[in-house]
Amino acid sequence: DSGVTQTPKHLITATGQRVTLRCSPRSGDLSVYWYQQSLDQGLQFLIHYYNGEERAKGNILERFSAQQFPDLHSELNLSSLELGDSALYFCASSVGGGYTFGSGTRLTVV
Amino acid sequence: DQQVKQNSPSLSVQEGRISILNCDYTNSMFDYFLWYKKYPAEGPTFLISISSIKDKNEDGRFTVFLNKSAKHLSLHIVPSQPGDSAVYFCAASALTGAQKLVFGQGTRLTINP
DSSP states (O other), rough: OSSSSOOOOEEETTTOEEEEEEEEOTTTTEEEEEEETTTTOOOOOOOOETEEEEEOOOOOOEEEEEEEEESSHHHEEEOOGGOOOOOEEEEEEESSSSSEEEOOOOEOOO | OOOOEEOSSEEEETSSSSSEEEEEEEEEEEEEEEEEEEEETTEEEEEEEETOSSSSSEEETEEEEEETTTTEEEEESSOOOOGGGGGEEEEEETTTTTSOEEEEOOEEEEEEE
């Protein structure tokens, strides 16, 4: 157990739908990062939050949004889902240079 | 723009031999480099890191080498064990990790008995 909790582990939904992925960072970590891993691809950075504030945006589509709440958990909202959004979505938390990853949410859009 | 590249999608090595995984980067602002290991159905786990002020860092069977002039780093695993079979990601960041990590595409390492 890495201490970073992601729910749900698996999600199957239809095109056009909206889903919310949840991440709870390790106790004491203020930063939450979201990454997407598509088939045979590396980890693509989506967005970074620090203590409730957005710090950096990567290759995140306009249909995707995220937020970090006062208790430091974060949610990634994916809307108007397309088949190509099927991927593993990881969150990671950090204090300092290294990240600790959750076990990911596997999203399948059918 | 792929700032961190792992050009070998897969690597197969005999148990007991040395595994060498390679990674190239293009951004000269990167000053902190990490290797992560990922098993199926799990998140990546941190393996070893190196700061740009060093050219080698060793931790047990794992050694990371950094060649700043070539913008190249490598991970050596010796001796390789079956449990080392996994996908290995190289990652880099600027400002000693304060910025986001940029990951390579990963190399799938298979250790054969």
